[in-house]
Amino acid sequence: MINPVSILEDPLQNDCINQPEDTAMFRSKFLMSCLFYAVIMPNTGYSEAPAADAADPKKTQARLAPTIGNTASGTVTFTQQADGTLIKAEMTGLTQGPHGFHIHEKGDCSSGDGKSAGGHFNPNATAHGGPDDRIRHVGDLGNIKADASGNARYERLDTVVSLHGANSIVGKAVIVHAGRDDLTTQPTGAAGARVACGVIEQ
Numbered sequence: 001m002i003n004p005v006s007i008l009e010d011p012l013q014n015d016c017i018n019q020p021e022d023t024a025m026f027r028s029k030f031l032m033s034c035l036f037y038a039v040i041m042p043n044t045g046y047s048e049a050p051a052a053d054a055a056d057p058k059k060t061q062a063r064l065a066p067t068i069g070n071t072a073s074g075t076v077t078f079t080q081q082a083d084g085t086l087i088k089a090e091m092t093g094l095t096q097g098p099h100g101f102h103i104h105e106k107g108d109c110s111s112g113d114g115k116s117a118g119g120h121f122n123p124n125a126t127a128h129g130g131p132d133d134r135i136r137h138v139g140d141l142g143n144i145k146a147d148a149s150g151n152a153r154y155e156r157l158d159t160v161v162s163l164h165g166a167n168s169i170v171g172k173a174v175i176v177h178a179g180r181d182d183l184t185t186q187p188t189g190a191a192g193a194r195v196a197c198g199v200i201e202q
């Protein structure tokens, strides 16, 4: 549909509507502009609402399973918002304390130790850091901290992680580590072994 407001604001279209009684040459010119709007414009698609894009998801998740010899499992959800990506995690079966929590570059948890997920997701080739650092891997989410029962929750609105474009984490993997990410040691944060792994769903 042609937006009535755009018709009123468009000088060519106004010419078409307010056709002056003038020479045949002008009439012909105005007729051309009428034809342009009648025939060409409806096919340009400018006035159509953008189609929903299946490659532009608004929400996804990863279900984390324990690596061999470990008991940690849980779910991480990613919700794209106007102001960033809301990341929420719930884990069980951890040892008490902080555990390195990252997005790794390969969506592959097939090896028993989680190493098939590769290194931290780092599309911009920067140094490792904490989630609030200006210089960090896209995948650097800091630590998830478990209570005495081994349960952990994490919630963060992250402005670097995205569900589309170059920083898209869709199809990558979430890893929880045995130890704390010190947010400093390169390139891993020295967080130790990988105790849980889950692929971020497409």
Ligand SMILES: [Cu+2]
Pocket (backbone or CB within 6 Å): 100, 101, 102, 103, 104, 120, 175, 176, 177, 191
């Ligand atoms: Cu990691």
Ligand SMILES: [Zn+2]
Pocket (backbone or CB within 6 Å): 102, 120, 127, 128, 129, 136, 137, 139, 140, 187, 188, 189
């Ligand atoms: Zn990192």
